[in-house]
Amino acid sequence: MHPDYVGILLNNNLYRRLSGGRSARLSLKNYEEAAAMYGLVPCFTTIDRLSPEKGTLIGCIPAESGYVQVQIPIPRAIHLRAIYTDKRALSIIDRLMHQGIYVYNGRTRYGKDVIHRMLGEDPEMLPALPHTVRATPMSIREMIHQHGDLVLKPCSGSVGIAIMRLRANSGKYYLTYSRSAPSAKGWRTVRVSAAKLHPLIHRRISRASFLVQERIQLAEYEGRPFDIRVTVQRGGSGEWEVTGMFAKTSPPRTFVSNIAQGGSAHLVPDILAKSLPYIPTALMLERLVQFALHTAHTLSRHIPFAADFGLDIGVTPDGKLYFIECNGCDQRYGFLEAGMEETWKQSYRTPMAFARYLYDRGAWPAM
Secondary structure (H helix, E strand, O other), rough: OOEEEEEEEOOHHHHHHHHHOOOOOOOHHHHHHHHOOOEEEEEEHHHHHEEEOOOEEEEEEEOEEEEEEEEEOOEEEEEEEOOOHHHHHHHHHHHHHEEEEEEEOOOOOOOOOHHHHHOOOOOOOOHHOOOEEEEEHHHHHHHHHHHEEEEEEEEOOOOOOOOOEEEOOOOOOEEEEEOOOOOOOOOEEEOOOOOOOOOOOHHHHHHHHHHEEEEOOOOOOEEEEEEEEEEEOOOOOEEEEEEEEEEOOOOOOOOOHHHHHHHEEEEEHHHHHHHOOOOOHHHHHHHHHHHHHHHHHHHHOOOOOOOEEEEEEEEEOOOOOEEEEOOOOOOHHHHOOOOHHHHHHHHHHHHHHHHHHHHHOOOOOOO
């Protein structure tokens, strides 16, 4: 009889390291330890090594010295930790779901515009959504006159790549952007004409779909704006729970707080206590938790098999919360940057606890 395997879908590069006998990143060790806590054996694989027709997969499982490649029946629970956007991969995931395989996080790669529309259908979320429209030359001009400070972001971008800021100041207009990727060291701010858009904006919005969004004035820590990354996951009860959170501050001369773009991670209580001393920290923490849980519940009504979100939440100087962005493949390493190693490990335990839930209940949690 086979043990209770839990499939973990990785990107091809990481899988090649495993199957080639090279050392794995420590995060995979976290999966091994977490799976063992719940009587599971992790089987690391990729979408190309899954065969819905045969009902089998080829993957790597832990061995005494590294990993060994095996062929096993497709596990009933599969945790998606790679980003797939091509039609073939998505078709395989859909076929597995129709066969009763729980591919959790199987379809969480949605454009920022789609996520915004999903949340906009919830009246309770509307006050927390910055004014956002599809970026066109006309909409950008209208928005800059209305708000004076804008963020332009690609609908399908990640880790802050290609994001731009356009702001007005005393009748003058300034564009902040980066030409490099990752862009942590490539930021520039240039003065632009009020009469016509900068050629870089024209070029970017003509090549890909962009959103233009009012820039919310965020609270600052030591002179730098910050937002809060909250990891929300389904765990052993099947319900959404907040695994942890850390604060992200923007590096100098930029406006993005992504860790990959040079942002810094900090403990949330410390940031809140120093930045919002007139609001009890415990109250703000509870509000953040409830806001994140409500956001996850709202999104899960639209997104099938969602089980893991990394939510970026903005905090204004007066303590108001805003939804900024949702990450369907949360990178989690910010916990380590903030010195939260135990929370980092917990972010791997919770999905394994959810796999155990799926095996024991044999059904997806009720809405």
